[in-house]
Amino acid sequence: MSETPPVRAKENFLVFGSPALEQAEIDEVVACLQSRWIGTGPRTAQFERDFAAYKGVASAAALHSCTAALHLSLLALNLKPGDEVITTPLTFCATVNAILHAGAVPVLADIDPATLNIDPAEVLGKVTPQTRAILPVHFAGRPCDMDALLAIAEGHDLAVIEDCAHAIETTYHGQKAGTFGDFGCFSFYVTKNIITGEGGMVIAKRSEDLARIKVLGLHGMSADAWKRFGDEGYKHYMVVEAGFKYNMMDLQAALGIHQLPRVDAYHVRREQVWAAYDAAFADLPAGKRLGLPAPQEPNTLHARHLYTVLVDEETSGIGRDAFLTAMTKQGIGVGVHYLSLPEHPYYRERLGWRPEDFPQAMRIGRQTVSLPISARLTDVDVADVITAVRRVLRVE
Ligand SMILES: Cc1ncc(COP(=O)(O)O)c(C=O)c1O
Numbered sequence: 001m002s003e004t005p006p007v008r009a010k011e012n013f014l015v016f017g018s019p020a021l022e023q024a025e026i027d028e029v030v031a032c033l034q035s036r037w038i039g040t041g042p043r044t045a046q047f048e049r050d051f052a053a054y055k056g057v058a059s060a061a062a063l064h065s066c067t068a069a070l071h072l073s074l075l076a077l078n079l080k081p082g083d084e085v086i087t088t089p090l091t092f093c094a095t096v097n098a099i100l101h102a103g104a105v106p107v108l109a110d111i112d113p114a115t116l117n118i119d120p121a122e123v124l125g126k127v128t129p130q131t132r133a134i135l136p137v138h139f140a141g142r143p144c145d146m147d148a149l150l151a152i153a154e155g156h157d158l159a160v161i162e163d164c165a166h167a168i169e170t171t172y173h174g175q176k177a178g179t180f181g182d183f184g185c186f187s188f189y190v191t192k193n194i195i196t197g198e199g200g201m202v203i204a205k206r207s208e209d210l211a212r213i214k215v216l217g218l219h220g221m222s223a224d225a226w227k228r229f230g231d232e233g234y235k236h237y238m239v240v241e242a243g244f245k246y247n248m249m250d251l252q253a254a255l256g257i258h259q260l261p262r263v264d265a266y267h268v269r270r271e272q273v274w275a276a277y278d279a280a281f282a283d284l285p286a287g288k289r290l291g292l293p294a295p296q297e298p299n300t301l302h303a304r305h306l307y308t309v310l311v312d313e314e315t316s317g318i319g320r321d322a323f324l325t326a327m328t329k330q331g332i333g334v335g336v337h338y339l340s341l342p343e344h345p346y347y348r349e350r351l352g353w354r355p356e357d358f359p360q361a362m363r364i365g366r367q368t369v370s371l372p373i374s375a376r377l378t379d380v381d382v383a384d385v386i387t388a389v390r391r392v393l394r395v396e
Helices: 023-035 042-055 066-075 093-101 120-126 146-156 207-216 225-229 250-281 320-329 345-351 359-367 379-392
Strands: 061-063 084-087 105-108 131-135 159-163 183-187 200-204 307-310 368-371
Touching: 023 250, 042 061, 042 200, 042 250, 061 066, 061 207, 061 250, 066 093, 066 131, 066 159, 066 183, 066 200, 066 207, 084 093, 093 105, 120 146, 131 146, 146 159, 200 207, 250 307, 250 379, 320 368, 320 379, 359 368
Parallel strands: 084 105, 084 131, 131 159, 159 183
Antiparallel strands: 061 200, 183 200, 307 368
């Protein structure tokens, strides 16, 4: 008996998170190479200005990654050993690694199972005299409950660092994500809403913090050290701190300066994909159902970075890991965002974390699957994803 062929043949595999890229980026990278100024320089400076304008802030610092942005923001808080930073168990490992690299103790507060964001009531329960900061992640691009989190921060004199890796476009009560906290950290990694390959950006409430982050991101050399190779006459740099090599290259910024003007158009496309998935999966038959993302909350803008469904063996008729394998066999790339952090051996051993202590994040982490939602998807790609999901669930 011949098996039904997969929805997409191997050579046509739909890569999860494959980014939209256009000719302007390709031309700019070539122009950047031809200029022979490929390291940090004028294109990086332009991307910083453009991003700051998009966010409506005075300035921004481009870095090599969001991980670097989180690390330097935490360092700028001058944390002491034993200081605690509260964050979510449902995030990428970089969020917590940055806290550890800053010499502080990460403390987890469980999520709200509807929004998948950190639950302010859980945060409040984790505040101790050692707590110095809250590090909320706007999961999938859905804004956290910033009113509640800011009230806790204010009441306990805590800093706030927003992990906006998924949330470039996100707004909450009319205000842009990244502008609530002391710092907002963004990612332009290849799967993100706009991309520079690797890349990150940080914005800060206080200009002196941002200036320090710029210095820390380039070896601790005094401001604008990259200009020393320019035509304005040789400038000596002074090392004022032991910094890091976290600067963005112009080769990366060459992508960013063309991606950023399309950020809203790409968001519109992801909204369409989101609506198509919502419609296709809303009325699956009993026993073959998926948990779907909650609707966008009033007076907020969801950045639609991840479309996550919950696959529960009891209500879906298939386990999560079997679903992942079956989708891949159908030629559709899928993701997991995320196994809850206490599932990983390093954190269990070093920090004594146990998944069952964060039951909401544990359950979601064991059931969640991210379907493709890049702005690059065509209508045929979206239809193929839907067909593959129906086949995997054995919906006739
Ligand atoms: C929630 C979250 N935080 C931080 C990061 C780190 O971003 P980057 O890869 O730019 O360092 C990511 C990236 O995947 C992320 O998803």
